[in-house]
Each structure stands twice: as C-alpha cells, then as structure tokens.
Amino acid sequence: MSLPDWNSLKNKLSILADAAKYDASCSSSGSQRKRDPKGMGNVEGMGICHSYAPDGRCISLLKILMTNFCIFDCKYCINRVSSDVKRARFSPEEVVTLTLEFYRRNYIEGLFLSSGIMESSDATMEKLIQVAKTLRQVHKFQGYIHLKVVAGSSQELIEEAGLWADRVSANIEMPVQPDLDLLAPAKTIDSATTSMNQIADKVAESKEEQKKTFKAPKFAPAGQTTQMIVGATPSSDALILSSSQSLYKKYGLRRVYYSAYSPIPHADVLLPREQPPLIRENRLYQADWLLRFYKFDASEIVDDSSPNLALDMDPKTAWALRNRAFFPVDVNTASREELLRVPGFGVRNVERILQMRPHRKISLTDLTKLNVSLKRAKYFVVTSDHNPDVLLLDSANLKSSIVPEHTQLSLFDLATTAKTGEL
Amino acid sequence: MSLDSLDFEGWRSKAREYLVQGTLPQDTSWGSELGFVFESAKKTPVTAPKVPKEFLELAQAVSCARDDDRWLLLYRLLYRLNVENPQLLNILVDDDVRKAQLLAKSVRRDIHKMHAFVRFKKTFIDGEEAYVAWHKPEHLIIKMAAPFFARRFGDKPWSIFTPDGSAHWNLEELSFSKGMPQEEFEHEDPFDEVWKTYYKSIFNPARLKIKAMKAEMSPKYWSSLPEAEIIKDLIRDTPKRLQDMAEAPKYLAQVPTSYSWQDLKDAAAKCSACPLASKATQTVFGEGSLEADLMIVGEQPGDEEDLSGKAFVGPAGKVLAEALEKAGIIREKVYVTNAVKHFKWTAGESPEGKARIHKKPGGTEMHACKPWLEAEIALVKPKVIIALGVTAGTALYGRLVQVQSERERINTKSAFAEALTITWHPSAILRAMSEEEKLERMQNLISDLRKAFELATLKKLNL
Numbered sequence: 028m029s030l031p032d033w034n035s036l037k038n039k040l041s042i043l044a045d046a047a048k049y050d051a052s053c054s055s056s057g058s059q060r061k062r063d064p065k066g067m068g069n070v071e072g073m074g075i076c077h078s079y080a081p082d083g084r085c086i087s088l089l090k091i092l093m094t095n096f097c098i099f100d101c102k103y104c105i106n107r108v109s110s111d112v113k114r115a116r117f118s119p120e121e122v123v124t125l126t127l128e129f130y131r132r133n134y135i136e137g138l139f140l141s142s143g144i145m146e147s148s149d150a151t152m153e154k155l156i157q158v159a160k161t162l163r164q165v166h167k168f169q170g171y172i173h174l175k176v177v178a179g180s181s182q183e184l185i186e187e188a189g190l191w192a193d194r195v196s197a198n199i200e201m202p203v204q205p206d207l208d209l210l211a212p213a214k215t216i217d218s219a220t221t222s223m224n225q226i227a228d229k230v231a232e233s234k235e236e237q238k239k240t241f242k243a244p245k246f247a248p249a250g251q252t253t254q255m256i257v258g259a260t261p262s263s264d265a266l267i268l269s270s271s272q273s274l275y276k277k278y279g280l281r282r283v284y285y286s287a288y289s290p291i292p293h294a295d296v297l298l299p300r301e302q303p304p305l306i307r308e309n310r311l312y313q314a315d316w317l318l319r320f321y322k323f324d325a326s327e328i329v330d331d332s333s334p335n336l337a338l339d340m341d342p343k344t345a346w347a348l349r350n351r352a353f354f355p356v357d358v359n360t361a362s363r364e365e366l367l368r369v370p371g372f373g374v375r376n377v378e379r380i381l382q383m384r385p386h387r388k389i390s391l392t393d394l395t396k397l398n399v400s401l402k403r404a405k406y407f408v409v410t411s412d413h414n415p416d417v418l419l420l421d422s423a424n425l426k427s428s429i430v431p432e433h434t435q436l437s438l439f440d441l442a443t444t445a446k447t448g449e450l
Numbered sequence: 451m452s453l454d455s456l457d458f459e460g461w462r463s464k465a466r467e468y469l470v471q472g473t474l475p476q477d478t479s480w481g482s483e484l485g486f487v488f489e490s491a492k493k494t495p496v497t498a499p500k501v502p503k504e505f506l507e508l509a510q511a512v513s514c515a516r517d518d519d520r521w522l523l524l525y526r527l528l529y530r531l532n533v534e535n536p537q538l539l540n541i542l543v544d545d546d547v548r549k550a551q552l553l554a555k556s557v558r559r560d561i562h563k564m565h566a567f568v569r570f571k572k573t574f575i576d577g578e579e580a581y582v583a584w585h586k587p588e589h590l591i592i593k594m595a596a597p598f599f600a601r602r603f604g605d606k607p608w609s610i611f612t613p614d615g616s617a618h619w620n621l622e623e624l625s626f627s628k629g630m631p632q633e634e635f636e637h638e639d640p641f642d643e644v645w646k647t648y649y650k651s652i653f654n655p656a657r658l659k660i661k662a663m664k665a666e667m668s669p670k671y672w673s674s675l676p677e678a679e680i681i682k683d684l685i686r687d688t689p690k691r692l693q694d695m696a697e698a699p700k701y702l703a704q705v706p707t708s709y710s711w712q713d714l715k716d717a718a719a720k721c722s723a724c725p726l727a728s729k730a731t732q733t734v735f736g737e738g739s740l741e742a743d744l745m746i747v748g749e750q751p752g753d754e755e756d757l758s759g760k761a762f763v764g765p766a767g768k769v770l771a772e773a774l775e776k777a778g779i780i781r782e783k784v785y786v787t788n789a790v791k792h793f794k795w796t797a798g799e800s801p802e803g804k805a806r807i808h809k810k811p812g813g814t815e816m817h818a819c820k821p822w823l824e825a826e827i828a829l830v831k832p833k834v835i836i837a838l839g840v841t842a843g844t845a846l847y848g849r850l851v852q853v854q855s856e857r858e859r860i861n862t863k864s865a866f867a868e869a870l871t872i873t874w875h876p877s878a879i880l881r882a883m884s885e886e887e888k889l890e891r892m893q894n895l896i897s898d899l900r901k902a903f904e905l906a907t908l909k910k911l912n913l
C-alpha cells in the first residue's frame with residue numbers, strides 16, 4: 028500500500044470527524060468475528076472503549092463521515108446545504124487506510140461510517156458499502172463495522188450493506204413527523220422506518236437461514252440502533268419515549284440513542300441557542316433503560332398529565348413516589364420483577380440479592396455492602412431487620428427526604444448513569 | 451514480601467498441602483521464605499479438598515492483584531469453603547468473599563483497560579513490520595491480558611512491555627520476559643499525530659465533562675497514551691470555543707404574530723434582520739391575489755426590483771410575464787414572491803464603479819428571511835407552490851433540488867402546500883448557453899406553470 032499524504036489526510040480528518048461527533052451511537056458490542064488467518068482484527072462480543080474524549084464520551088470506533096457535502100437542508104445538522112462550513116470528501120481508499128492504520132495500533136475497535144448525501148442517496152450508500160467491502164474482502168479485516176443508512180437508500184443497497192457490516196442503522200432523528208417538517212422538511216419518519224423494517228426483516232431472515240446451515244451469510248449480526256435528537260423542538264418526553272417503545276417493539280432495535288441537541292457552529296436560527304440541559308438526555312437514557320430492562324411501559328413513566336420526565340429525580344424514583352401502594356417490597360420474598368421496581372436497586376444488585384437469598388436472610392447492612400443506594404431504597408423495602416424508614420413511605424414530605432431541594436446534581440453520577448442508564 | 455515470589459500454580463500446590471494437613475489460615479505463610487509452619491493444635495485435615503469452579507475463576511483473577519495479602523485471603527476462602535460452608539461464595543456480603551470479589555473486579559477492569567489502552571507503535575525489525583507498545587497496568591496481569599492481542603493482531607509480530615513483565619508474539623506463540631521501565635522504551639510513531647487529530651476533532655466542547663473522562667480513563671494510564679498530551683489544551687480552549695460559537699452572528703426576521711397582508715408588508719419594509727438590508731434600497735415583498743391557489747416563489751429581487759420595490763419587473767420579470775401569458779395565466783390570479791426579500795449585490799468593476807452585480811443569496815440569508823415567506827404562505831394558503839430555480843427550491847424542499855431532473859415531479863410530502871413543484875428560474879432562460887436551450891427552457895417554464903396552475907385550480911387535488 029503506498030503511503031498517503033498524511034497532512035492532507037489530517038486536514039480532512041479534522042473536518043470529517045468534527046462533523047461526525049454529533050452522532051451519539053458509539054457502541055461496538057453485540058457481534059462476534061474471528062480473525063481471518065490471513066488478516067487482522069476480531070470482535071469478541073463486548074465492545075472496548077479505547078479512549079475517552081474530554082466530554083466524557085467513549086471513543087471506540089473511527090467515527091467519520093465520507094463527506095460533509097450534503098444536498099439536504101436539515102436545520103439541526105451542521106452539514107446542511109445552506110451551512111457555511113468547510114467541506115471535504117474522503118475517497119473510499121482513504122477511509123480504508125485510516126481504519127487499518129488506526130486499528131493496527133489498537134486505537135479503535137473498528138469503523139463507524141456515515142455520510143452527507145452527495146448526488147443521490149444510492150450513490151452515496153454505494154461508496155459506504157465499497158469501503159466495508161474492501162476492508163473485508165481485500166484486507167481480510169474482521170474488526171467491527173457500523174454503516175449508517177443514508178436516508179432514502181434503496182432496499183438492495185441496505186441488504187448489501189448488511190452483508191459486510193456488523194451493524195446497519197437508520198437515524199430516525201425526530202420523534203414525530205411535524206418535528207421533521209419543521210427542521211428537516213426533506214426527511215420523513217416513514218422513510219427511516221421503512222429502512223428499519225427492511226433491516227429487521229433481513230436480520231430475522233438471516234437468523235433463520237443460520238439455523239439451517241452454518242454457511243449462510245450473517246446479516247448485520249449486531250442488529251440495528253437509531254438516534255433521536257432531543258431538545259431541538261418542543262416535543263415532550265412522553266412523545267419521545269412512546270416513539271422509542273414502538274421502535275423497540277416493531278423493529279427489534281438494540282438501542283435508541285438520545286442526543287441532546289448540541290449547539291453547532293453556524294446553527295440555524297430556528298434552533299435553540301442554548302443547549303437543552305444534558306440532564307434531560309440523561310433522564311431519557313434512564314427511562315429508556317426502564318423500558319428495556321425493567322419491563323416498564325412508557326405510559327407508566329410519562330403520560331399526558333406529566334408529559335416530561337422530572338429533572339430533579341430519576342424516573343424510577345418518580346414512579347415509586349406516584350405508586351406508593353406498590354410498596355413496601357420485601358427484599359427476602361419479592362419476585363425479581365418487584366425487586367427491579369425498587370428505586371436504587373440496579374439489575375446487578377437484584378441478581379446478587381437473588382443469589383444470596385437461599386443462603387441468608389438479607390438485612391439493611393447487607394444492602395449497604397452490596398452497594399445499593401440506600402438513600403433512595405430505604406423507604407421502599409422491608410428487610411430481615413428493623414427498617415424504621417419504611418414507616419415514612421406514606422408521609423407527605425417523602426419526596427423532599429429523597430430529593431433534598433438543594434442537592435447539587437452531580438454531573439459525575441449523571442455521566443455514569445448516562446452510559447449505562449442503570450438505576 | 452515480594453509480589454513475584456509466587457504464582458497461581460505455586461499457590462495452588464502450596465494451598466493443597468496446607469489443606470490436607472488442615473492448617474489454619476492464620477498459621478500459613480506465603481512469603482518467599484515459605485516453609486515454616488506452626489504446629490497448631492486445632493488442625494482439621496481435609497483429606498479430599500474441594501475446589502469449586504467459581505472459586506478457581508475468582509482465585510485466578512485475585513492472584514493477579516497487586517495486594518500483599520491476596521494469597522492468604524485465597525487460602526482462607528478455600529479453607530472456609532472446605533471446613534465451614536461449601537456455599538460461602540454465595541454469601542456476597544461476607545467480608546472475605548467481598549474483598550475477593552472487589553480485588554477480582556479491579557483486576558478484570560485493569561485487564562479490560564489494558565486491552566483498551568495499549569497503543570502500538572509501528573516499527574521495522576530486520577526489515578520486517580512489527581508493533582511494540584509500553585503500558586503500565588495497575589495489577590500483575592500481563593499473562594492474562596496478552597492472549598487477547600494474539601487473537602486480534604496475530605498476523606504481525608508484536609511486543610508489549612510493562613514494568614513487571616513483557617509479552618511477545620512471534621506469529622506462532624506467546625512468550626513472556628522481564629519488565630521494562632518506561633524510560634527505556636524509545637519507539638516513536640509519527641502516526642500518533644493523526645490519532646491526536648482525530649481525538650481533537652471528535653471532542654464536542656459543548657459537553658465538557660472532565661470528571662467523567664477521568665473516571666473511565668484514569669490518569670494513571672496517561673503516560674503511554676499519545677492523546678493524553680493534548681487533553682490540557684483541549685480543556686483550556688473550551689470556554690473560548692463555546693464563546694465564539696455563542697457569539698457567531700445569527701439572523702432571523704421577526705414577523706408580527708397577528709397580521710394582515712398589509713401589516714406583514716409594512717413590517718417587512720422595516721426588516722433589517724440580516725446584513726442585506728443595509729445595502730439594498732428597499733424590501734421587495736410578494737404580491738398578487740390573497741385567494742390564490744397557486745404561489746410562485748422566485749429567488750430574490752434584482753437591480754430593477756430593488757429600485758422599484760416591485761417583484762419581477764426586471765428582465766427576468768419580463769420573461770416570467772411572457773411565460774404566464776403563454777400559459778394562459780392571469781398574473782393577478784396568482785401570488786408571486788421571492789425566497790429572499792432584499793437585493794444582494796457586489797460593486798462591479800466598471801470605470802464608474804456603479805454597476806451593482808447580482809449575487810446569489812447564501813444559506814444564512816435564506817434562513818433569515820424565511821419567516822416572511824412562511825408568513826405569506828400561511829396567509830395565502832396556496833394549494834400548489836411552484837419554485838423558480840434552485841434557491842427557492844432549496845428553501846421549500848429542504849434540500850438541494852436539481853431543476854433539470856425534478857421539474858416534472860410533484861412533491862406531495864411538503865408541509866407548506868398540498869403540492870410542491872419546481873421549474874426554471876426565468877434568469878436561467880436569459881443565461882441559457884444557446885438559442886436552442888433558451889427555447890427549450892422557455893417551453894418548459896410555460897408548460898410547468900400551466901400544469902401547476904391546472905393542478906391548483908382543480909376542485910379537489912387528487913394526487
């Protein structure tokens with residue numbers, strides 16, 4: 028391979044990585060690939076974050092755009108046709124080289140490739156596919172590849188992309204069509220969900236084939252995800268979560284990423300100048316976690332009477348305060364589902380409690396040793412010993428005991444739960 | 451006590467010996483000077499020691515911990531498992547179990563971080579491409595962590611050096627040797643600069659969270675991470691970058707909320723939301739029937755429009771008038787306006803320097819001015835809108851439109867009207883390269899206008 032001109036590559040990289048940083052998806056997990064004896068790279072299920080940016084976000088993939096030229100004029104996007112940013116374009120070979128050189132030095136788990144739309148959706152999608160195909164076929168690269176579906180790509184191309192990539196995904200961008208009409212008039216929820224549907228069908232089909240014969244090609248084994256921008260329009264959390272819930276149900280999505288709209292240079296005037304509080308994004312991740320792992324229904328978390336998540340407490344605590352009749356839960360006898368609804372009990376803590384229960388009566392001190400957040404949990408549980416705080420369950424000022432009015436929100440806590448969402 | 455005095459296998463055989471003799475944990479010794487055993491009275495010999503699988507997994511991880519008491523802790527657990535309670539490992543709140551779990555967790559995390567933070571440098575050894583890295587783990591994990599790299603990068607030789615031991619891959623097998631202090635590791639890789647460029651660009655200054663970064667990428671690992679060198683600068687520059695972003699000029703026309711067409715026009719006449727107003731003579735607002743079913747949207751006023759204050763009166767306006775007439779449309783029955791309401795121009799280079807040369811409005815002006823267009827649309831509520839040329843098309847379609855290929859298509863997805871369509875801007879006809887092209891485009895314009903008008907006047911749009 029002839030050495031490319033590093034300086035020109037660096038210039039393009041600074042433009043095309045900069046433009047890609049607003050996409051929140053970064054995970055590289057959920058796939059398995061063994062190294063090809065003649066090539067390099069593998070995927071071992073769990074993704075690895077190879078670095079962290081000063082914004083606390085994990086860097087696990089080379090996340091870039093093929094180009095930031097775009098014929099679309101989506102207002103929340105820095106690459107829209109009417110923005111005055113510097114433009115650049117990678118050739119497929121350049122992306123291949125960068126991926127291999129980065130991967131070889133153990134900087135990354137693989138590639139996350141997206142693009143502005145050049146002449147047409149399909150022409151652009153073909154370029155992305157070419158990169159993935161070259162990596163796999165010519166270089167025998169078995170690292171992780173995530174391709175973003177260019178809005179409006181045809182079914183054939185989506186199907187081809189899934190043959191080479193671990194994950195193929197389409198961004199929904201906004202929870203409802205009127206939001207898109209306002210900010211991205213050329214995009215439709217319909218076209219995004221059509222892509223999702225095509226991916227989901229193909230994933231299911233390939234799983235069936237796999238059952239019959241091991242040689243059947245895998246299609247996007249890591250499944251699909253999507254991203255929704257939050258806070259650029261006045262849409263409520265109720266709208267956002269019910270839209271997520273239906274995406275999970277209909278298309279078997281692995282994850283919905285919420286990206287608090289981030290003020291961008293050259294922002295359109297229609298957009299809020301201020302960043303919506305990052306805590307809202309965090310609360311959405313927590314609520315989303317409740318949907319996926321705690322079997323909550325979106326309507327239990329937010330509804331018409333309180334369409335937005337409380338910012339001063341996590342959604343599970345908020346639910347518990349509204350549903351006190353459900354409590355107290357007896358730590359020594361309750362079911363897994365019941366335990367999962369206790370504020371401060373995470374999935375892992377619940378597993379630990381269940382593991383210990385046959386061998387030991389569980390006391391309050393035991394809960395501390397398991398690192399349960401007693402500050403939140405103690406009002407809602409009965410333990411083997413005397414728990415005086417549970418008597419406060421029906422008291423009028425329970426809320427202020429759990430969430431003292433002047434607690435400083437710890438950004439650190441936020442950042443960690445934002446990653447896992449676990450409560 | 452030296453940390454290297456024993457390894458896991460050594461501990462296992464020693465532990466078995468102790469156990470068979472029934473030695474109490476407090477009577478064992480795990481230092482390098484092993485061998486002296488108290489003759490304790492309370493011995494309970496374990497003739498057939500049981501070692502559950504979960505214990506082995508736990509113990510293997512704990513054995514890598516940089517903790518002087520780990521061998522004793524492991525023996526105590528093993529002893530209690532055999533003598534006291536075979537279910538001990540399930541009592542997660544037991545002090546010994548908990549300590550072992552915490553150590554194991556810390557070790558596993560350290561292994562994970564090693565997989566993440568090793569930064570290979572490309573080098574050539576005897577002309578052959580090879581990769582080397584220096585990394586400082588917290589625990590003694592090199593043997594447990596190295597196989598990962600062999601699975602992933604097995605097609606090239608590599609070495610990883612740590613202060614406590616080094617791992618080497620020669621394409622066939624892993625071998626281990628003694629450690630190396632950081633000062634002795636002298637490899638450099640110019641490619642680190644490319645990585646730093648990436649790191650810098652992917653950071654979003656609007657979300658600075660230093661603590662979160664440090665929690666995941668502890669400064670104890672930073673000395674071998676090339677990107678760590680620029681973290682300070684990135685953090686220092688953040689406030690300025692945010693300020694620059696906030697101060698970047700943003701323009702938006704302020705449209706009155708309750709209005710008639712006259713109010714709108716009057717308000718627009720005073721608009722100075724964007725810099726165009728200061729150079730232009732006056733605002734050129736749209737006009738026509740407020741009941742119109744068809745709205746025609748052009749780009750922006752030109753020189754003559756700017757002087758007269760009326761839309762489409764210059765050369766392009768004449769072309770439009772002719773096309774409308776040939777299409778059989780009475781201009782007063784439609785509404786005609788522009789996407790941008792002020793004339794944008796630069797001074798020409800004529801001797802008198804008087805010529806004002808039309809300049810295409812940019813995205814900034816288009817967005818700034820759009821509320822006026824939207825207000826006109828909301829007032830007139832046309833069934834069909836036809837955009838003349840790319841600028842008007844972009845404003846209405848929300849994407850770059852190609853007149854040539856899209857002019858006969860009817861867009862029904864628009865939030866602005868039931869149908870949206872596009873055709874040539876009259877000035878594209880004036881600028882046509884040949885007579886032939888001119889004629890063709892003129893015919894296109896006429897037929898597109900006629901179709902749009904017919905569509906608009908149909909009783910019920912049936913698309």
Ligand code: SF4
Pocket residue numbers: 702703718721722723724725726727733790791792815818819822
């Ligand atoms: S071009 Fe439009 S936004 Fe700018 S000053 Fe004129 S009327 Fe206002």
